[in-house]
Amino acid sequence: xxxxxxxxxxxxxxxxxxxxxxxxxxxxxxxxxxx
Amino acid sequence: xxxxxxxxxxxxxxxxxxxxxxxxxxxxxxxxxxxxxxxxxxxxxxxxxxxxxxxxxxxxxxxxxxxxxxxxxxxxxxxxxxxxxxxxxxxxxxxxxxxxxxxxxxxxxxxxxxxxxxxxxxxxxxxxxxxxxxxxxxxxxxxxxxxxxxxxxxxxxxxxxxxxxxxxxxxxxxxxxxxxxxxxxxxxxxxxxxxxxxxxxxxxxxxxxxxxxxxxxxxxxxxxxxxxxxxxxxxxxxxxxxxxxxxxxxxxxxxxxxxxxxxxxxxxxxxxxxxxxxxxxxxxxxxxxxxxxxxxxxxxxxxxxxxxxxxxxxxxxxxxxxxxxxxxxxxxxxxxxxxxxxxxxxxxxxxxxxxxxxxxxxxxxxxxxxxxxxxxxxxxxxxxxxxxxxxxxxxxx
Amino acid sequence: xxxxxxxxxxxxxxxxxxxxxxxxxxxxxxxxxxxxxxxxxxxxxxxxxxxxxxxxxxxxxxxxxxxxxxxxxxxxxxxxxxxxxxxxxxxxxxxxxxxxxxxxxxxxxxxxxxxxx
Numbered sequence: 001x002x003x004x005x006x007x008x009x010x011x012x013x014x015x016x017x018x019x020x021x022x023x024x025x026x027x028x029x030x031x032x033x034x035x
Numbered sequence: 036x037x038x039x040x041x042x043x044x045x046x047x048x049x050x051x052x053x054x055x056x057x058x059x060x061x062x063x064x065x066x067x068x069x070x071x072x073x074x075x076x077x078x079x080x081x082x083x084x085x086x087x088x089x090x091x092x093x094x095x096x097x098x099x100x101x102x103x104x105x106x107x108x109x110x111x112x113x114x115x116x117x118x119x120x121x122x123x124x125x126x127x128x129x130x131x132x133x134x135x136x137x138x139x140x141x142x143x144x145x146x147x148x149x150x151x152x153x154x155x156x157x158x159x160x161x162x163x164x165x166x167x168x169x170x171x172x173x174x175x176x177x178x179x180x181x182x183x184x185x186x187x188x189x190x191x192x193x194x195x196x197x198x199x200x201x202x203x204x205x206x207x208x209x210x211x212x213x214x215x216x217x218x219x220x221x222x223x224x225x226x227x228x229x230x231x232x233x234x235x236x237x238x239x240x241x242x243x244x245x246x247x248x249x250x251x252x253x254x255x256x257x258x259x260x261x262x263x264x265x266x267x268x269x270x271x272x273x274x275x276x277x278x279x280x281x282x283x284x285x286x287x288x289x290x291x292x293x294x295x296x297x298x299x300x301x302x303x304x305x306x307x308x309x310x311x312x313x314x315x316x317x318x319x320x321x322x323x324x325x326x327x328x329x330x331x332x333x334x335x336x337x338x339x340x341x342x343x344x345x346x347x348x349x350x351x352x353x354x355x356x357x358x359x360x361x362x363x364x365x366x367x368x369x370x371x372x373x374x375x376x377x378x379x380x381x382x383x384x385x386x387x388x389x390x391x392x393x394x395x396x397x398x399x400x401x402x403x404x405x406x407x408x409x410x411x412x413x414x415x416x417x418x419x420x421x422x423x424x425x426x427x428x429x430x431x432x
Numbered sequence: 433x434x435x436x437x438x439x440x441x442x443x444x445x446x447x448x449x450x451x452x453x454x455x456x457x458x459x460x461x462x463x464x465x466x467x468x469x470x471x472x473x474x475x476x477x478x479x480x481x482x483x484x485x486x487x488x489x490x491x492x493x494x495x496x497x498x499x500x501x502x503x504x505x506x507x508x509x510x511x512x513x514x515x516x517x518x519x520x521x522x523x524x525x526x527x528x529x530x531x532x533x534x535x536x537x538x539x540x541x542x543x544x545x546x547x548x549x
Contacts, residue, residue: 022528024061024487025535028478030301032283032377033311033323034076034123035091035152035216035244061487069471073485118469120478120485146467148480171480 062302068309068356071117072346074148076125076324077314079107079138081420083127085154087179087190089218089259091250091325092315094127095422100317104134106337110314111141113342121148121171125324127316127420130157136165143171150175152216154194155201163201163208175214175242176201181226181233189220189259206237214280216242219269220259227272231279243273245284248383248393249325250416256384257408266396267291273299287376287392290369298372305378308333308355312346315418320345322355325379328417362389369397385412454530456510459541461501466537470494477537486535493528497538500529 082097083090102110114122122142129135129151142149150173158166158174166172176198180186183195205213215234217223223230227243234241248256261269270288273281274297283301292298307322314320318336321327333352334345346352364370376392384393384400385407391400407413462468467478474488477497488494496513503509510525511517532538 022489022493022524023531024489025531026061026302026485026487027280027283027300028074028121028483028485029242029280030283031073031306031311032286032301032304033306033313033325034074034282035125035324061489064471064473069476071469073476118467120467120469120476121483146480148478148483173483 062304065302065306065310066304066356066358068352070347071343072119072312073310074121074123075114075119075312075314076123077110078126078316078324079124079129079135080127080132080316081418082131083154084131084156085128085191085194086422087194087251088255089189089220089246089250089252090421091247091252092125092127092327093250093416093419093421096420097127097131098317098418098420102316102318102336104137106318107134107138108141110318110336110342111138111145111147113336115142115145115147117343117346119147121150124149124151125153128154128156130162139169139172143169146171149173150214152177153201154190155198156194158201158204160204160208163204163210166205167208167210173214174205174210175216176205177216177218178230179218179220180223181229185223185226188222189255202237202239212238212240214240214242216244218246219243219261220246221261221265222259224261224265224269227269231276240278240280241276242280242282243269244282245287245377247325247377247380249379250327251421253383253413253415260394263396263398266394270299270396284377287373287380287394288396289372289374290367290396293369293372303372304374307331307378308352312352314342320349322351323379325377326382328382328414330382330414331379332417360389362387364389364391364399367391367397367399383414383416384408385410385414454506454526454533455540456506456526456529458506459500459504459543460506460509460529460533460538461541462497463536463539468494468497468537477532477535479536482536484535486532486537488528488532488537493525496525496529497532500538501541 078092080097080101081092081094083094086095130153139149148171152175155176166174178186178198179189180195186195217230231241246252246259266288270291273279273285277300281301285299286301286303289298289303312320312322313324314336315327320333320336320342322331333349336342338345361370361375364375376395378388380393381388381390384404386393386400386403390403393400393404465479465481469476474490475494477486477488492514496509499513500506500509503512506529510522514521514525529538
């Protein structure tokens, strides 16, 4: 992650990226190999 | 917020506080395999009252080495201890087993969710009531044509009627939302809208999955597989109907979205031996239900250490969890989207596993499929429990 | 019993329909309807009614989910369990909890008799 010149932009982006990293939903049907 | 770009200390503390940055994307973690399957398919019996031309397990006759009731319940216990979230029961026709309800009830009592896949013949009113009263249970009725003519050509005379009757019985018993599952073929792909309407009328969830050249499918594949225009048709249809399930079985078609960046919902990866697998009626553990062949057999639940040690320690599964090479597909700019497609489809059409999927949407496998077929290098499944030579329009017993 | 039944729908919390409206000052707990399975980088949570499968991608988040019931509010739980407790980290974990609430992995602790049938 590259530092930005705008601290606010950096903070928001990092928070969003962290949120994506912490929880991810997957579909139990979305797995290939079960019929 | 105090984040600035100028202080190296700030940068260091950012990386320390976001330990999660070290976590790879979910899909990459799943490719490396989990300590236990998320879910798996368990074929309870090779016995079946039908003789569908494309049966992926070549079912018909019961195998004398079938797991006993005690062995089956022990498998349930193992799955529960591993915290497998749900088990997908099938066969053959799973309801043929006399201990079917015992197995289902035991799984439910151990908090393992159950979905079973059935042709519906045995779902009479009493069975429907019983299922409606059972917790953690999902039912999937197989149907391969909107009308009897299309369906019965593949599944046998009377099978459409029996499936519809089962659906009516489930609806009358207020079972709630069950699944209707179709294998997309050349002959039913134009009926998808009709299917959706049927599912909506029942309040059922529609599932459309890929035909693979597995089991008896090896022989009927050339007659039933989608044409290239039909692949585009179904890709578009699935994108337009995100509430229709696919079991992630069409990710090989993601190549069709490479220019627009569209991908079908799902993980778009092969789960075999990594997050899912198959247990067959005699306890053999295969990478997935579409590769019932010695090449893809990892072990047997009757071996010392049971299912858990097969899942965790078998050579085959450890190999499948290694990163794969793109091989012949490395130079194709669609590879990131399609991942090279389905290993089962390649294997049973005689294509090398690092080659293109036989149904490569960009046509990269068309010659290879024809050549392999002509040269007779197409493998046969290792287990064939078919009751008799199967032909289109065969009447079920 | 079917998946995605009406009962499951009414279990969704009003705040949880809109993740930004997640009430972190309320007391929450892990749902009894989920299976939570540890994984190398966190845990998998499966909701038996809705059949939704959620990946919790940090061990700290898992500890937080388990520890929610021991604190009077989600905020207090985050203070106690998550380190470091800077604003970014707090925000990230509130947002994560909001996603988990929407998925039914966590539920508010009801202190009054529920009027929902």
